[in-house]
Amino acid sequence: MSVNKEKYGKYVEKTAKKSPILKNCVKAFLIGGLICVIGQALMQLYLYLDISKETSKALVSVTLIFITALLTGLGIFDDIAKHAGAGTLVPITGFANSVVSPALDNKSEGFVMGLGAKIFIIAGPVILYGTAASVLYGVIYYICKLFM
Amino acid sequence: MRRASYRKMTITMIIKLKNSPVITCFSCVGGKEERKGPLGDKLDFYDETDRFDKNTWEKAESEMQRRVFNHLLSKRDLKATDVDILIAGDLINQCTSSSYGLLSFDIPYFGIYGACSTAALGLALGGILCDGGYVKRAAVVTSSHFCSAERQFRFPLEYGSQRTPTSQHTATAAGAFFVESSGSGAYIDEVLFGITVDAGIADANNMGAAMAPAAVDTLVKYFRESGTGPESFDLIVTGDLGYEGHRIVTEMMLQLGYDMKNVYNDCGLMLYDRQKQDMHAGASGCGCSAFAMAASILPDIISGKYKNVLFLGSGALLSQASVLQGENIPGVVHLVKLSHREG
Numbered sequence: 001m002s003v004n005k006e007k008y009g010k011y012v013e014k015t016a017k018k019s020p021i022l023k024n025c026v027k028a029f030l031i032g033g034l035i036c037v038i039g040q041a042l043m044q045l046y047l048y049l050d051i052s053k054e055t056s057k058a059l060v061s062v063t064l065i066f067i068t069a070l071l072t073g074l075g076i077f078d079d080i081a082k083h084a085g086a087g088t089l090v091p092i093t094g095f096a097n098s099v100v101s102p103a104l105d106n107k108s109e110g111f112v113m114g115l116g117a118k119i120f121i122i123a124g125p126v127i128l129y130g131t132a133a134s135v136l137y138g139v140i141y142y143i144c145k146l147f148m
Numbered sequence: 149m150r151r152a153s154y155r156k157m158t159i160t161m162i163i164k165l166k167n168s169p170v171i172t173c174f175s176c177v178g179g180k181e182e183r184k185g186p187l188g189d190k191l192d193f194y195d196e197t198d199r200f201d202k203n204t205w206e207k208a209e210s211e212m213q214r215r216v217f218n219h220l221l222s223k224r225d226l227k228a229t230d231v232d233i234l235i236a237g238d239l240i241n242q243c244t245s246s247s248y249g250l251l252s253f254d255i256p257y258f259g260i261y262g263a264c265s266t267a268a269l270g271l272a273l274g275g276i277l278c279d280g281g282y283v284k285r286a287a288v289v290t291s292s293h294f295c296s297a298e299r300q301f302r303f304p305l306e307y308g309s310q311r312t313p314t315s316q317h318t319a320t321a322a323g324a325f326f327v328e329s330s331g332s333g334a335y336i337d338e339v340l341f342g343i344t345v346d347a348g349i350a351d352a353n354n355m356g357a358a359m360a361p362a363a364v365d366t367l368v369k370y371f372r373e374s375g376t377g378p379e380s381f382d383l384i385v386t387g388d389l390g391y392e393g394h395r396i397v398t399e400m401m402l403q404l405g406y407d408m409k410n411v412y413n414d415c416g417l418m419l420y421d422r423q424k425q426d427m428h429a430g431a432s433g434c435g436c437s438a439f440a441m442a443a444s445i446l447p448d449i450i451s452g453k454y455k456n457v458l459f460l461g462s463g464a465l466l467s468q469a470s471v472l473q474g475e476n477i478p479g480v481v482h483l484v485k486l487s488h489r490e491g
Contacts, residue, residue, distance in 0.1 A: 005347060006348070081310070
């Protein structure tokens with residue numbers, strides 16, 4: 001059968017059930033916001049414990065990463081992310097989950113060729129292009145400084 | 149009626165099986181979600197953990213095949229040596245779930261890949277082998293496992309992502325069937341192998357839309373060549389088109405002059421309570437149609453509730469690499485006509 005691909009594509013796009021964007025945005029805002037509130041509360045807690053501001057900042061990230069890793073391991077994180085969407089993806093929780101979940105998954109192929117080789121299968125692009133972009137930024141910064 | 153508008157057929161493509169090969173016995177197994185679904189109490193057995201006592205998901209899927217085939221043998225009180233050929237397939241690369249799962253049985257092994265159309269493809273091949281007198285008893289086994297499929301085709305299991313409403317859930321299920329040259333059960337009358345159809349859909353989260361044109365193609369060819377229509381059947385059931393594909397097939401067929409409304413169902417819509425179990429567009433996978441056939445449709449054919457049934461196994465022919473390379477997803481749909489006979 002010859003299908004008019006363009007016509008069919010348009011028909012499918014027009015009639016397919018759409019994601020509830022508004023509902024997703026509200027949920028992402030609320031849950032993402034909640035994560036930030038938790039982060040801020042942790043910050044206040046560490047400052048209250050007389051830890052320096054710089055160290056407290058690092059500790060907040062570490063704590064959020066730890067909680068995400070734990071929830072991922074317990075199989076709870078994906079149930080939250082299903083509702084939160086960008087709310088859990090954008091904060092550091094999303095990055096932590098994208099490293100822990102392939103590590104858990106690929107353990108079945110061994111610690112070297114499984115876990116070791118595939119741990120950054122999702123976070124890899126972020127790490128690679130993030131590093132490359134920062135190097136590029138550094139070079140531009142250096143050149144600009146020469147003329148200022 | 150605009151039935152004549154479809155292009156003229158010249159070659160005979162329906163394979164008529166004149167010696168009445170018959171599906172005599174079947175068995176099915178499922179996981180936790182399948183157990184919770186509307187057909188859950190019809191499973192022969194299930195595993196709440198989806199692990200089937202194995203430490204990896206791939207081994208769990210193999211174990212499902214081993215156990216479901218063992219159960220099929222025990223249902224008929226047969227030994228492996230009583231089976232002439234084993235036709236099996238799954239979704240995992242190189243069909244290892246089948247080859248490892250059925251390794252312990254010393255039966256000539258015929259591994260097949262038809263993506264999610266594998267159950268229909270296997271029954272069709274089993275029927276042809278029995279009809280031709282090449283074998284007396286063929287066993288068809290197919291499986292899919294949500295976790296092994298998810299790992300291979302999508303993301304790690306615990307990765308937090310959102311699915312679109314058109315996406316489907318790979319069923320954790322396996323089915324096993326005996327096709328025999330004589331006996332009683334659901335008779336395989338005719339087989340029509342479908343062509344691969346590229347409808348231009350590249351979205352792996354809308355496989356129903358990718359496969360629907362292939363289903364329409366096979367159905368219309370069958371109706372035209374056999375001179376029948378939807379009204380000639382008690383049930384027309386596709387393998388795993390899900391909500392989207394089911395809707396598209398219904399609409400496309402109506403445009404071609406075939407009103408399917410009262411007789412058409414899809415196995416992907418039968419497995420879960422889509423709202424309560426949050427299954428989006430429904431079930432998919434080789435195990436989906438195998439489970440629905442073994443749990444519900446074949447028993448209803450044998451009991452006489454359905455006299456004439458068209459079973460269309462639908463497969464989306466994609467791999468992880470093909471999706472990443474931006475290729476379209478071709479679909480293939482094979483048709484098996486089943487019937488009830490008195491006495």
